[in-house]
Amino acid sequence: xxxxxxxxADVVGAEHVLSGEEISADYGGDEALGVAPQPPAFVVRPxxxxxxxxVLRVAGEHGLAVTPRGSGTGLSGGAVPVPGGLVxxxxxxxxxxxxxxxxxxxxxxxxxxxxxLDRLTAEAGLIYPVxxxxxxxxxxxxxxxxxxxxxAVKYGVTRHQVLGLExxxxxxxxxxxxxxxxxxxxxxxxxxxxxxxEGTLAVVTEATLRLRPRAAHQASVLAPFSSLREVTAxxxxxxxxxxxxxxxxxxxxxxxxxxxxNADVDLGVPEQVRQTTxxxxxxxxxxxxxERLEADIEALGGLLTELGAAxxxxxxxxxxxxxxxxxxxxxxxxxxxxxxxxxxxVIPRADLADFFEAVGGIGERRGTLIVxxxxxxxxxxxxxxxxxxxxxxxxxxxxxxxxxMGRGGAISGEHGIGREKRPYFLDLExxxxxxxxxxxxxxxxxxxxxxxxxxxx
Amino acid sequence: xxxxxxxxADVVGAEHVLSGEEISADYGGDEALGVAPQPPAFVVRPxxxxxxxxVLRVAGEHGLAVTPRGSGTGLSGGAVPVPGGLVxxxxxxxxxxxxxxxxxxxxxxxxxxxxxLDRLTAEAGLIYPVxxxxxxxxxxxxxxxxxxxxxAVKYGVTRHQVLGLExxxxxxxxxxxxxxxxxxxxxxxxxxxxxxxEGTLAVVTEATLRLRPRAAHQASVLAPFSSLREVTAxxxxxxxxxxxxxxxxxxxxxxxxxxxxNADVDLGVPEQVRQTTxxxxxxxxxxxxxERLEADIEALGGLLTELGAAxxxxxxxxxxxxxxxxxxxxxxxxxxxxxxxxxxxVIPRADLADFFEAVGGIGERRGTLIVxxxxxxxxxxxxxxxxxxxxxxxxxxxxxxxxxMGRGGAISGEHGIGREKRPYFLDLExxxxxxxxxxxxxxxxxxxxxxxxxxxx
Ligand SMILES: Cc1cc2nc3c(=O)[nH]c(=O)nc-3n(C[C@H](O)[C@H](O)[C@H](O)COP(=O)(O)OP(=O)(O)OC[C@H]3O[C@@H](n4cnc5c(N)ncnc54)[C@H](O)[C@@H]3O)c2cc1C
Ligand SMILES: Cc1cc2nc3c(=O)[nH]c(=O)nc-3n(C[C@H](O)[C@H](O)[C@H](O)COP(=O)(O)OP(=O)(O)OC[C@H]3O[C@@H](n4cnc5c(N)ncnc54)[C@H](O)[C@@H]3O)c2cc1C
Numbered sequence: 001x002x003x004x005x006x007x008x009a010d011v012v013g014a015e016h017v018l019s020g021e022e023i024s025a026d027y028g029g030d031e032a033l034g035v036a037p038q039p040p041a042f043v044v045r046p047x048x049x050x051x052x053x054x055v056l057r058v059a060g061e062h063g064l065a066v067t068p069r070g071s072g073t074g075l076s077g078g079a080v081p082v083p084g085g086l087v088x089x090x091x092x093x094x095x096x097x098x099x100x101x102x103x104x105x106x107x108x109x110x111x112x113x114x115x116x117l118d119r120l121t122a123e124a125g126l127i128y129p130v131x132x133x134x135x136x137x138x139x140x141x142x143x144x145x146x147x148x149x150x151x152a153v154k155y156g157v158t159r160h161q162v163l164g165l166e167x168x169x170x171x172x173x174x175x176x177x178x179x180x181x182x183x184x185x186x187x188x189x190x191x192x193x194x195x196x197x198e199g200t201l202a203v204v205t206e207a208t209l210r211l212r213p214r215a216a217h218q219a220s221v222l223a224p225f226s227s228l229r230e231v232t233a234x235x236x237x238x239x240x241x242x243x244x245x246x247x248x249x250x251x252x253x254x255x256x257x258x259x260x261x262n263a264d265v266d267l268g269v270p271e272q273v274r275q276t277t278x279x280x281x282x283x284x285x286x287x288x289x290x291e292r293l294e295a296d297i298e299a300l301g302g303l304l305t306e307l308g309a310a311x312x313x314x315x316x317x318x319x320x321x322x323x324x325x326x327x328x329x330x331x332x333x334x335x336x337x338x339x340x341x342x343x344x345x346v347i348p349r350a351d352l353a354d355f356f357e358a359v360g361g362i363g364e365r366r367g368t369l370i371v372x373x374x375x376x377x378x379x380x381x382x383x384x385x386x387x388x389x390x391x392x393x394x395x396x397x398x399x400x401x402x403x404x405m406g407r408g409g410a411i412s413g414e415h416g417i418g419r420e421k422r423p424y425f426l427d428l429e430x431x432x433x434x435x436x437x438x439x440x441x442x443x444x445x446x447x448x449x450x451x452x453x454x455x456x457x
Numbered sequence: 458x459x460x461x462x463x464x465x466a467d468v469v470g471a472e473h474v475l476s477g478e479e480i481s482a483d484y485g486g487d488e489a490l491g492v493a494p495q496p497p498a499f500v501v502r503p504x505x506x507x508x509x510x511x512v513l514r515v516a517g518e519h520g521l522a523v524t525p526r527g528s529g530t531g532l533s534g535g536a537v538p539v540p541g542g543l544v545x546x547x548x549x550x551x552x553x554x555x556x557x558x559x560x561x562x563x564x565x566x567x568x569x570x571x572x573x574l575d576r577l578t579a580e581a582g583l584i585y586p587v588x589x590x591x592x593x594x595x596x597x598x599x600x601x602x603x604x605x606x607x608x609a610v611k612y613g614v615t616r617h618q619v620l621g622l623e624x625x626x627x628x629x630x631x632x633x634x635x636x637x638x639x640x641x642x643x644x645x646x647x648x649x650x651x652x653x654x655e656g657t658l659a660v661v662t663e664a665t666l667r668l669r670p671r672a673a674h675q676a677s678v679l680a681p682f683s684s685l686r687e688v689t690a691x692x693x694x695x696x697x698x699x700x701x702x703x704x705x706x707x708x709x710x711x712x713x714x715x716x717x718x719n720a721d722v723d724l725g726v727p728e729q730v731r732q733t734t735x736x737x738x739x740x741x742x743x744x745x746x747x748e749r750l751e752a753d754i755e756a757l758g759g760l761l762t763e764l765g766a767a768x769x770x771x772x773x774x775x776x777x778x779x780x781x782x783x784x785x786x787x788x789x790x791x792x793x794x795x796x797x798x799x800x801x802x803v804i805p806r807a808d809l810a811d812f813f814e815a816v817g818g819i820g821e822r823r824g825t826l827i828v829x830x831x832x833x834x835x836x837x838x839x840x841x842x843x844x845x846x847x848x849x850x851x852x853x854x855x856x857x858x859x860x861x862m863g864r865g866g867a868i869s870g871e872h873g874i875g876r877e878k879r880p881y882f883l884d885l886e887x888x889x890x891x892x893x894x895x896x897x898x899x900x901x902x903x904x905x906x907x908x909x910x911x912x913x914x
Pocket of ligand 1: 415
């Protein structure tokens with residue numbers, strides 16, 4: 001062990017190799033509710049791509065498991081190391097290398113946070129349109145989980161913004177994929193293969209990201225509905241309207257109560273309306289022209305009423321900001337309410353109502369409270385599952401995932417499989433596809449040192 | 458051989474196995490200028506996914522090379538079979554299985570043409586926004602080349618519309634990837650790996666495609682510029698303006714003359730302006746509101762003038778349609794003018810001017826006429842290269858690709874590598890990435906029966 005430590009110190013400098021007591025609890029885990037933290041043998045904090053390559057070579061020589069880590073905000077246990085393993089933290093590789101306004105791309109190191117990138121792109125009148133709930137998340141982490149968030153209904157998820165990568169293979173070789181262009185048909189798309197691979201194929205050190213013009217104006221409406229079925233029936237109509245919503249979220253009654261109580265937000269919805277409300281839609285539009293935005297909000301209001309909304313509240317901009325921030329923090333509300341698992345399954349959005357009905361049935365049958373909100377426009381549901389008994393919890397989750405997959409959906413829409421959902425993934429996914437994935441893993445990482453325990457056993 | 462023939466006939470029926478004289482010349486090639494057609498030993502036309510699987514199993518048993526074929530409109534020789542091999546034509550799998558208006562997806566068999574899909578989506582008020590120049594191209598072929606076209610600047614290329622696939626592996630196993638949703642983080646993205654793989658990883662039998670609302674109104678302007686540098690400087694400004702162009706094409710003076718002469722289009726640009734014009738921009742906007750479109754075209758005109766356009770012509774809708782159709786047919790104009798190769802390199806769009814200057818230099822030094830048009834908004838240039846001497850042509854192409862890659866670009870933006878660009882690809886691409894790609898190929902197709910000679914030797 002001392003041996004490995006000094007080899008690592010030779011690569012990154014002794015002060016950037018932590019072991020034993022020096023390792024703070026943070027490095028042991030992420031925000032997944034169901035995966036116990038695990039302190040690693042070492043935390044290594046490289047500053048350059050060459051150092052990352054050097055660390056991987058040392059790990060390879062000593063057969064040490066390597067868990068890449070961004071900001072540790074993941075919700076699937078993907079950044080939880082293995083005992084005796086090494087956490088490779090990208091936190092010091094936090095430089096925005098370029099905001100290229102002619103090509104509309106940002107070139108950033110993996111450790112840059114979404115918050116920092118948002119600040120810098122704003123100055124240039126541009127935007128990186130990936131807004132998961134947590135702005136401290138890193139580019140490397142969001143690339144590796146293919147993070148989504150509320151703006152995905154308009155702009156797509158991380159995958160759709162990543163034009164190129166610099167990544168280090170398990171053997172220490174550095175590759176550059178893609179570039180400052182939105183299209184290419186030049187061999188297999190290694191960029192897209194690495195996106196969403198949760199640190200199991202390569203360590204991402206740099207990303208070239210597509211930026212968009214930042215729209216000057218935004219406005220939001222809140223629409224209560226007396227049935228979840230009406231909400232989900234409204235979604236395709238809103239997406240098809242041409243109003244091109246930036247945000248299209250549903251929040252069920254219970255989740256809304258928890259979210260607003262937790263954040264102390266008052267939405268001005270009268271008690272009487274609240275009592276008959278089963279779920280809310282939050283819709284945000286954006287436009288470069290204030291006038292057009294106003295006309296669109298007007299049209300949106302009319303459409304929502306037609307679609308059965310009990311009322312339509314155009315939110316003051318601060319109330320809207322508060323509500324959306326509170327919605328982003330729904331995870332914390334669920335956690336503090338004692339949720340035992342967060343599901344982020346994705347299903348065809350037209351099936352949402354039937355899916356909810358089925359989930360309701362599962363909850364009832366299994367004596368389990370299940371509360372929901374989510375990215376309705378994408379068919380990506382976020383369910384908080386309250387079931388302290390581990391065996392029962394497993395059974396409930398298995399049923400929910402089976403239901404989602406039976407409807408042509410998938411286990412995770414944006415949080416990834418990590419360690420937490422691995423057993424369900426390995427159990428429910430097509431064995432032929434699993435075999436292909438394992439063999440692809442083998443191509444990139446023949447020794448199996450990159451994030452063992454994530455995705456595969 | 459008779460043996461193989463009857464085994465194939467057992468799978469698809471004798472009338473759908475062609476050999477010898479029964480094979481029309483068409484099946485020997487595609488539209489690539491530089492790859493000689495090659496008649497295959499067999500043409501097989503399955504009607505179902507099970508039959509495709511059966512054909513692949515027979516091919517595997519007999520070690521027969523299989524070249525999947527859509528409509529044969531490809532521009533890289535990707536559908537040219539190997540001697541003694543088998544062409545697997547998807548032409549009979551041409552059913553649109555569903556236009557799902559709630560989820561905004563189309564589910565189609567691989568042999569469906571873009572033209573047919575456009576007709577059916579139009580009826581539903583939706584659009585599949587991939588418009589390469591050739592509407593007879595098949596979904597399977599466009600998925601396999603990751604086809605682009607003029608609308609990519611707004612909607613992205615094929616890759617960005619493909620939500621899921623059904624595909625048959627070389628061994629005859631059938632997998633289904635993705636689904637009717639725009640996001641997933643559930644293992645490696647096999648969908649995106651197969652997109653653009655040019656028939657070398659799997660045979661695509663069905664695709665789930667994202668549809669968008671069809672905008673009711675379109676308008677186009679033509680702007681002549683007196684220098685190519687002004688044109689390319691204008692591009693980022695137009696993309697960043699928020700006007701969100703649907704089409705943003707440049708056409709140089711010589712290409713414009715060829716295109717319009719070939720199609721007999723009169724654009725009404727006065728002789729005097731034409732004489733000082735080095736290149737044109739064609740910009741199309743769309744909107745669901747005629748009024749907003751008019752205002753945007755007004756703003757676009759002002760912006761183009763600011764950016765140095767000699768004049769701005771708002772095209773009558775029939776003139777616009779003619780010009781755009783003529784531009785789509787630029788390939789035929791180049792072919793009939795005697796072009797020896799078409800380059801579709803992609804580079805960062807801000808580098809277009811410098812790249813053109815360099816290409817001009819290459820042409821001059823090597824005594825080769827090079828004429829251009831292309832998808833300026835994407836940095837995707839289409840160069841017609843006139844050089845009948847094969848050795849000189851190779852040298853010119855090698856220099857052009859090297860120049861593109863030196864600027865952080867890639868050999869092909871949308872046509873693919875196929876057979877035609879394989880030597881350049883293998884020569885110029887990073888050997889580490891080539892090794893990964895070959896090994897991925899090995900995972901999907903251990904016997905190497907799928908489209909040998911395409912991408913790799
Ligand atoms: C309050 C809250 C709300 C959230 N809301 C959303 C939401 O709406 N949508 C959404 O998509 N997500 C959401 N998330 C979770 C989301 O997954 C993370 O925010 C983010 O994507 C992970 O980034 P990170 O830097 O924290 O990565 P980490 O947690 O450090 O790591 C995540 C995974 O990526 C790998 N990894 C990290 N960096 C690299 C690298 N450089 N190279 C290779 N692998 C790497 C890790 O090994 C791990 O498997 C939320 C999280 C919180 C706490
Ligand atoms: C006039 C003209 C203009 C064009 N303009 C453009 C343009 O602007 N942008 C652009 O991107 N392209 C353009 N193209 C070329 C474009 O590549 C093709 O139009 C199309 O993508 C190929 O479709 P296809 O069905 O003809 O495929 P084919 O030519 O039959 O095959 C193309 C490749 O895909 C493979 N393949 C086909 N079907 C399958 C399947 N089902 N499963 C697995 N592999 C398969 C083949 O083996 C081959 O490698 C143009 C072509 C023409 C003739």
